[in-house]
Amino acid sequence: MENQQQRREFTFLHSGDSLRRNSNRVVENSVDHDKPPIKEVDFFSSNNHLPDHQKRKYESLTQFDSSINTGLDLLSSSSGNPSKTANDEKSNTERSTLQVELDRLNEENRKLRNSLGQITKSYNELQGQLILAMQKQAHGSPREQKAELNDMSSLIMSAQQFVDPRSSAALNVNEPSISNNETQELSISPANTSEIMSKERERPMIKIPAGKQISSEDSCDKTSQSWGASPKSPKFDQTMNEEQAPEAPFRKARVSVRARSEAPLISDGCQWRKYGQKMAKGNPCPRAYYRCTMAVGCPVRKQVQRCAEDRTILITTYEGNHNHPLPPAATAMASTTSAAAAMLLSGSTTSKDAITTSGFTNSLPYASTVATLSASAPFPTITLDLTHSPNPMQFLRGPPSTPTFPLPFHGCFQQLIRHPMYLAPKLPTVPALQFGQQQHPSMVETVTAAITSDPNFTAALAAAISTIMGTQKSNDGNNNNVSGSGGPGSPQLPQSCTTFSTN
DNA sequence: CGGATTTGACCGGCGC
DNA sequence: GCGCCGGTCAAATCCG
Numbered sequence: 001m002e003n004q005q006q007r008r009e010f011t012f013l014h015s016g017d018s019l020r021r022n023s024n025r026v027v028e029n030s031v032d033h034d035k036p037p038i039k040e041v042d043f044f045s046s047n048n049h050l051p052d053h054q055k056r057k058y059e060s061l062t063q064f065d066s067s068i069n070t071g072l073d074l075l076s077s078s079s080g081n082p083s084k085t086a087n088d089e090k091s092n093t094e095r096s097t098l099q100v101e102l103d104r105l106n107e108e109n110r111k112l113r114n115s116l117g118q119i120t121k122s123y124n125e126l127q128g129q130l131i132l133a134m135q136k137q138a139h140g141s142p143r144e145q146k147a148e149l150n151d152m153s154s155l156i157m158s159a160q161q162f163v164d165p166r167s168s169a170a171l172n173v174n175e176p177s178i179s180n181n182e183t184q185e186l187s188i189s190p191a192n193t194s195e196i197m198s199k200e201r202e203r204p205m206i207k208i209p210a211g212k213q214i215s216s217e218d219s220c221d222k223t224s225q226s227w228g229a230s231p232k233s234p235k236f237d238q239t240m241n242e243e244q245a246p247e248a249p250f251r252k253a254r255v256s257v258r259a260r261s262e263a264p265l266i267s268d269g270c271q272w273r274k275y276g277q278k279m280a281k282g283n284p285c286p287r288a289y290y291r292c293t294m295a296v297g298c299p300v301r302k303q304v305q306r307c308a309e310d311r312t313i314l315i316t317t318y319e320g321n322h323n324h325p326l327p328p329a330a331t332a333m334a335s336t337t338s339a340a341a342a343m344l345l346s347g348s349t350t351s352k353d354a355i356t357t358s359g360f361t362n363s364l365p366y367a368s369t370v371a372t373l374s375a376s377a378p379f380p381t382i383t384l385d386l387t388h389s390p391n392p393m394q395f396l397r398g399p400p401s402t403p404t405f406p407l408p409f410h411g412c413f414q415q416l417i418r419h420p421m422y423l424a425p426k427l428p429t430v431p432a433l434q435f436g437q438q439q440h441p442s443m444v445e446t447v448t449a450a451i452t453s454d455p456n457f458t459a460a461l462a463a464a465i466s467t468i469m470g471t472q473k474s475n476d477g478n479n480n481n482v483s484g485s486g487g488p489g490s491p492q493l494p495q496s497c498t499t500f501s502t503n
Numbered sequence: 504c505g506g507a508t509t510t511g512a513c514c515g516g517c518g519c
Numbered sequence: 520g521c522g523c524c525g526g527t528c529a530a531a532t533c534c535g
Contacts, residue, residue, distance in 0.1 A: 274508060276527060289526070293507095303526095 255337040256317040258307070259386040265304055266314065269330025270294055270322075272302065283308040295324030313387050340382045 259266070265288075272290035280287045285306040292300040300320035307313035318337055326334055372383040 273506090275529095277509075278525070278527095281524065287525090301526095 253341045254317050254319045254381045255340050256315060256381055256383040257337070257386060258313050258315050258383060260312050261314045262312065263314075265290075266316075267329075268316075268333050269327050270300075270334075280305065285311065292320075292322060294322070294326070298323050310387075317381075337384075340384060343382070 265272075270292055271294045273293040274288055274290050276289040277286050278289070283305060285308060287303055287305040290302045290304065292298040292302075298320075300318065300322050302319070303315075303317045305315050307315055322334065372385065
């Protein structure tokens with residue numbers, strides 16, 4: 001079983017490498033005649049309205065590696081001919097136009113390649129860490145299956161970091177007992193997890209200038225704004241070393257969700273235990289504190305409080321990363337909040353940002369749903385306002401087996417989850433995205449476009465990928481649960497930081 | 504009886 | 520230093 005897990009993970013990593021190679025092909029395919037048309041070729045070949053002689057010119061252009069500007073030399077030599085005719089001048093003008101276009105495409109491809117290179121670099125680092133972690137586990141005393149499951153969770157976490165190590169590292173810092181084996185409980189956070197996480201913490205993180213707390217949200221959201229004071233949980237504190245302390249604010253990324261609900265607490269697929277209730281200043285409604293009980297030691301907490309101004313609105317604020325599998329009903333929401341938090345932590349928000357995040361919310365089925373960033377607060381918070389959804393209860397109370405949470409990425413990646421190859425015991429050697437390309441060509445393009453237009457998308461993508469992997473685990477007959485008392489296990493990424501909430 | 508909830512006490516951070 | 524406030528703990532209580 002352990003070997004199988006390892007093989008899976010390595011396969012996944014390998015597939016990531018394949019992703020890189022394949023993506024490069026998009027750029028360099030012009031020299032590979034055995035491959036199907038690549039984007040550049042497609043771009044030019046799409047000009048079917050052009051005369052044949054121009055098409056031939058396009059073809060000649062695309063015969064050169066777009067990463068090398070050899071095509072430009074060809075054009076310049078041609079344009080330097082003093083005996084050109086009027087037609088030649090016309091065609092040369094067109095060539096110039098095409099040259100500009102080609103340059104633009106090359107530049108675009110270069111950027112894409114750079115992005116992929118960064119991803120690959122992070123990926124390789126993680127791979128090395130995985131190997132180290134697994135070797136360490138192999139030499140250590142055998143642990144129960146519980147521990148192995150947690151290993152899987154940490155591996156999934158790593159997978160997420162492959163996409164965006166920054167955000168993942170930041171998101172996972174709430175994990176307890178990950179840097180100090182002495183404090184960790186036997187059933188949680190195995191050694192390899194500790195090693196991985198410790199290394200991850202060494203990664204440089206983007207700093208958001210600590211500014212004055214400026215609440216960009218209405219009074220209803222004071223609940224989330226106030227969460228920053230947290231801390232104590234002695235167990236967690238023990239795991240923090242001096243270097244990590246300055247980064248603490250990043251670990252407190254929160255996702256606050258506003259939604260209309262009559263119920264005091266809406267099921268979000270996770271199991272929660274109430275551990276406190278307080279009256280918060282400025283709100284006559286008490287604030288309830290919950291912690292995740294799906295796994296022993298899960299650091300995820302949430303606050304639930306009704307909006308003072310509109311008590312039909314329930315505000316749920318999540319913090320922390322699950323260190324255990326999550327049931328399908330929870331993964332949709334979890335991935336969404338993870339994506340939101342990842343976006344928040346990805347570094348693009350350097351000050352008070354009260355915006356409607358286009359890259360994120362554009363994917364929302366309900367146009368009125370907005371995500372508000374408040375990175376200037378002591379702890380960055382992203383608020384998803386679902387109160388204007390046409391029928392919020394539709395997703396809030398949807399059947400667990402068919403989560404219909406109207407948030408980004410979920411539906412898109414369900415396609416991957418359902419793919420037969422994806423469900424196979426062994427992950428394909430082609431990356432999930434490429435693989436999606438087989439059946440859903442537009443998806444890869446969409447993802448690529450999203451990456452180029454919004455770097456933060458990688459973080460969101462990471463969460464979604466994590467969700468996929470988690471779902472796969474639950475689908476391949478492995479019903480292991482981290483917590484014996486927990487419900488259906490599933491993974492949310494421990495990975496994914498904040499969980500979604502509903503409410 | 505065991506697990507979940509309630510609720511007052513306690514602690515740490517922060518502002519004055 | 521003091522008080523306020525948010526967050527957590529843990530004993531008491533409730534509930535299935």
